[in-house]
Amino acid sequence: MDSTNGTSELLPAEILERLGSLDLVARTIVRGFVSGAHRSPFLGSGEDFSRHRAYQQGDDVRRLDWKLYGRTDRLYVRLFQEDSNLQAFLVVDTSESMGFVGDGAVSKLRYSQFLAAALAHVMLRGGDAPGLASFGARTAYHVPPRNRSGHLHDLLLALERLTPGGTGSAAQALDEVGGALRRRGRIILLSDCLEEDGGQALLGAVGRLRARGDEVIVVRVASSLELGETDGGAARYFDPERPHEVTAAVLGSDAGFRQRVAAYYTTLQRGLEERGAEYVGLTTDQPLVSALGVWLMSRARREPVRS
Amino acid sequence: MITALVPAFLAAGVALAMVPIALHFIARRPPDLRPLPTARFLTEDARTFLRVRRTPSDVRLLLVRIGFALLLGASFAGMTWTADRAGMGHVVLLDASVDALGDWNTSVALARAAVEEGPAASGAVLVAYGLDGPARVVRPEELETLERGERRATLEGGLRGLRAAIVSDTRFEDVAVTWVVRPTWAAWSAGLGPMRSELWPGRIDVRAVPSREAEAVGASDGAGVAVGSTAGGDTTSLGRALSALGGAGTWVFAESPSAEALAPLLDRARAGATVVLSGRLPATAATGGLPWIAGTAEPNGGRGGLALASGIRLGTALPAQTGEPAPGAKVLAVFEDATPAAVAHSLGDGCVAYLATGLHGPALTANPDYPALVESLGRGCVVFGDVDGPLDVGALRTLEGPSLEAEVNVASLAASQGVPLTRWLVLLALLFLLAEVALTRSGRPREATS
Structure with a gap:
C-alpha cells in the first residue's frame, strides 16, 4: 500500500484550512495516504x-x-x-486550551478536527463504525458509532460544530465513552493531554479501558510554541483554562521549560504504553497527511493479530 | 475663521499634551499578557517586568489623553468662530450728532474728501455716529439726508461706535481710520485719555471741523503775549510754544510774582485778560481772587511729573509749591502723587490760572508736550466754564494716538463678537475625560487572548 502520493503529503494545515469543508479536507488527506483499492490495515477475523x-x-x-x-x-x-465493523469512538478535546493557535496556522482543535475527519474517512472505508464524542465543559456524544451511507456526512457536520471552551477531564470522558460502547472497540483520543493531575487519572481511565479489551489510541496535539520548540519572547503567560495564574517569563530563555514539557509528555507516553495504549505526538505545524500516514503505517506494521 | 482670545492657553495645551506622550514612552509597563496552555511549566522571570517598551503600549489611550490636553487648553483660550476677513480697509468716522449741525456742510465735505483720499485701494467705508440709533455704515450719498441725532455725542461714544461698526458691518482684516469731528471739551469724557488705546488700538487721522470758538480766538485783537516778571528761567521756550499754538489771545504769564506785581495782574484779569501765574506766590496773596491758597512752608520736594486732564505727562521730580486749590477752583493738572498741580478760577471778566511749579524750568520746557501744558493753562477758565471750546493740543494728540499703529488688525477685535466655542470645547474635553476613565478602567483590552 502506497502511503503517500507526493503532493498532498506536504499539504500543511493552513492550506487545508482554505479548502473549507471537512469532507474535502478528509478526502484530500486520505487521497494522499491511500492509493487504489484499499483494505483496512487492521488484521482480524474477516x-x-x-x-x-x-x-x-x-x-x-x-x-x-x-x-x-x-x-x-x-x-x-x-x-x-479483518472485515472490521469495529465500533470506534473519536473523542475530541474541546477544552479552552485547544483553541490555542500558537505559531501554527490553525488551532489545536482545528488540527484535531482535520485529523478526526481523516481518521473517520479511513475507518469507514475500512469497514469500521466510527462515532464522535467530545469533552470540554462536559462530555457530549454527537454521533453514535455506525457504518452506513451518509454517516460520514453526519460525523463531519458534528465535527465542524465543535468549538473550544471550558475545562474538561479526559479521564472522565474516556470512562463515559467506554461505558457507551456495547462491545469491545477502539477509542481514539485527540487532546493536548494537559491534565490537572499530571495525567494520572487519564492513565487510570486508559487502564480500565484496556482491561475490558478496548483499543486505546491517544493522539496528542500540541503546538511547537507550547512545547518550547520556538521562541515566544517575553510576556506574561497564562493557561487559558487557568487565566488567573499569570507567569512572567521569557520563553526563549527559560531553558528548563522545554525539558519540563517534554518530561511531562514522556512520562505520559510511558504510562500509556505500559497500559497497552498507543501514544502519537503531533504538532500543529506538521503536515496532516504526513502525520497520518506515518502513524497509520506504523500501526499496521505492529498490529497485533486478532484471532 | 477660528480665533483665540488668549492664544497662550493653546500653547499651554500643547505643552500639557507632551506630558502623556512622555509618560507613555518612558513608563515601565508589564509585557503583554499571552495565553500558553503549558504555562504551568514556566518559571517566573522577574526581569521580564523591567523591560521598557520603545513604543507606547496603549495608543488609543494616549490619543485620548493628548486630545483631552489640547481641548483643555483650547477651552481656556477663548476660541471663537468669526466670519472670514480679508484686505485693507479705510474707515471714515463721522460725527453726525447735534454738535455737527452748525458745520454740517463742512463735515460732509471733509468726510467726502477723506473717503476719496483714503489710503486703502479697496475702498473706504463711512461710519456715522451720534445718530439716534447706534453707529452704522452709511453711503456718501446718504449724508445730505441723514437724520442726525438730537443729543450731543461724546468722543468716547464715537470710538465705541467705530469699533462696533467695524466689527459687525465690515469684512476688512486691517483698518485705518480717519475721524471727521469737531473736537471740543464738551465731548471729552473723564478717563478718555487712559481708555483711548483700549477703545481703538490704532492711530486715527483726526480731521477737525473748525471750531467757532477757536475762530473767535484766532480773530482776536492779536494782543499777543505779555510775559510778566519772572524769577529766573528761560521765557524763550514759552514764546516758542505760544507761537506754535498760532496766537492765543490775551494771555499774561507771570512766574513767582511779588506782592506788588501781583495786584496789577489781577486787575488785568478782572478786565478780561487771562493771567497765568506759576511758581511761588507771595504769602500775603492768599485771597483776592487767586485760585490757589498758598501755604507758608518752603516748597516741597520733588513730587514727580505733571499729568494733564488729557492724559499727557510731563517732567519728573518737579518741585511743588505748598498750598491747595481755592474753593471753586478747577483742577487742570495733578502731580503724580495726585495732589493738585494746576488750577484755574474766573475773576471778573477774565481768568486766573496757577501752576504750582515753575513754568520755565528745563524739566518742562524740554518736553515736546510743553505747548499742551501752556494751552491748558491759558484755556483753563474756558474749560472750567464748560464753554464749547476746542480740545487743546495734548488732548488732540491723545485722540490721535501718534504712537499707535496706523492699521489695526480687526480679527483680534472681532474675536469677542464671534460665536464662542468654549462651551463645546469644554463638553468635548469632558467626553474625552470620560473616555480616558473608561479606557483606564477597562484595563488592557488589546492584549491577545488566543
Whole structure:
C-alpha cells in the first residue's frame, strides 16, 4: 500500500484550512495516504485470508489450518483480513486550551478536527463504525458509532460544530465513552493531554479501558510554541483554562521549560504504553497527511493479530 | 475663521499634551499578557517586568489623553468662530450728532474728501455716529439726508461706535481710520485719555471741523503775549510754544510774582485778560481772587511729573509749591502723587490760572508736550466754564494716538463678537475625560487572548 502520493503529503494545515469543508479536507488527506483499492490495515477475523501464524496456546482451534498440519506436521492458525465493523469512538478535546493557535496556522482543535475527519474517512472505508464524542465543559456524544451511507456526512457536520471552551477531564470522558460502547472497540483520543493531575487519572481511565479489551489510541496535539520548540519572547503567560495564574517569563530563555514539557509528555507516553495504549505526538505545524500516514503505517506494521 | 482670545492657553495645551506622550514612552509597563496552555511549566522571570517598551503600549489611550490636553487648553483660550476677513480697509468716522449741525456742510465735505483720499485701494467705508440709533455704515450719498441725532455725542461714544461698526458691518482684516469731528471739551469724557488705546488700538487721522470758538480766538485783537516778571528761567521756550499754538489771545504769564506785581495782574484779569501765574506766590496773596491758597512752608520736594486732564505727562521730580486749590477752583493738572498741580478760577471778566511749579524750568520746557501744558493753562477758565471750546493740543494728540499703529488688525477685535466655542470645547474635553476613565478602567483590552 502506497502511503503517500507526493503532493498532498506536504499539504500543511493552513492550506487545508482554505479548502473549507471537512469532507474535502478528509478526502484530500486520505487521497494522499491511500492509493487504489484499499483494505483496512487492521488484521482480524474477516473472510479474506491474510497469512499463517504459528499456533499459540489460547488460539481458537477452529482457525487451525489442518491441511497445512497434514503437510508440515506443525500447527498454524489462519489469519484473515479483518472485515472490521469495529465500533470506534473519536473523542475530541474541546477544552479552552485547544483553541490555542500558537505559531501554527490553525488551532489545536482545528488540527484535531482535520485529523478526526481523516481518521473517520479511513475507518469507514475500512469497514469500521466510527462515532464522535467530545469533552470540554462536559462530555457530549454527537454521533453514535455506525457504518452506513451518509454517516460520514453526519460525523463531519458534528465535527465542524465543535468549538473550544471550558475545562474538561479526559479521564472522565474516556470512562463515559467506554461505558457507551456495547462491545469491545477502539477509542481514539485527540487532546493536548494537559491534565490537572499530571495525567494520572487519564492513565487510570486508559487502564480500565484496556482491561475490558478496548483499543486505546491517544493522539496528542500540541503546538511547537507550547512545547518550547520556538521562541515566544517575553510576556506574561497564562493557561487559558487557568487565566488567573499569570507567569512572567521569557520563553526563549527559560531553558528548563522545554525539558519540563517534554518530561511531562514522556512520562505520559510511558504510562500509556505500559497500559497497552498507543501514544502519537503531533504538532500543529506538521503536515496532516504526513502525520497520518506515518502513524497509520506504523500501526499496521505492529498490529497485533486478532484471532 | 477660528480665533483665540488668549492664544497662550493653546500653547499651554500643547505643552500639557507632551506630558502623556512622555509618560507613555518612558513608563515601565508589564509585557503583554499571552495565553500558553503549558504555562504551568514556566518559571517566573522577574526581569521580564523591567523591560521598557520603545513604543507606547496603549495608543488609543494616549490619543485620548493628548486630545483631552489640547481641548483643555483650547477651552481656556477663548476660541471663537468669526466670519472670514480679508484686505485693507479705510474707515471714515463721522460725527453726525447735534454738535455737527452748525458745520454740517463742512463735515460732509471733509468726510467726502477723506473717503476719496483714503489710503486703502479697496475702498473706504463711512461710519456715522451720534445718530439716534447706534453707529452704522452709511453711503456718501446718504449724508445730505441723514437724520442726525438730537443729543450731543461724546468722543468716547464715537470710538465705541467705530469699533462696533467695524466689527459687525465690515469684512476688512486691517483698518485705518480717519475721524471727521469737531473736537471740543464738551465731548471729552473723564478717563478718555487712559481708555483711548483700549477703545481703538490704532492711530486715527483726526480731521477737525473748525471750531467757532477757536475762530473767535484766532480773530482776536492779536494782543499777543505779555510775559510778566519772572524769577529766573528761560521765557524763550514759552514764546516758542505760544507761537506754535498760532496766537492765543490775551494771555499774561507771570512766574513767582511779588506782592506788588501781583495786584496789577489781577486787575488785568478782572478786565478780561487771562493771567497765568506759576511758581511761588507771595504769602500775603492768599485771597483776592487767586485760585490757589498758598501755604507758608518752603516748597516741597520733588513730587514727580505733571499729568494733564488729557492724559499727557510731563517732567519728573518737579518741585511743588505748598498750598491747595481755592474753593471753586478747577483742577487742570495733578502731580503724580495726585495732589493738585494746576488750577484755574474766573475773576471778573477774565481768568486766573496757577501752576504750582515753575513754568520755565528745563524739566518742562524740554518736553515736546510743553505747548499742551501752556494751552491748558491759558484755556483753563474756558474749560472750567464748560464753554464749547476746542480740545487743546495734548488732548488732540491723545485722540490721535501718534504712537499707535496706523492699521489695526480687526480679527483680534472681532474675536469677542464671534460665536464662542468654549462651551463645546469644554463638553468635548469632558467626553474625552470620560473616555480616558473608561479606557483606564477597562484595563488592557488589546492584549491577545488566543
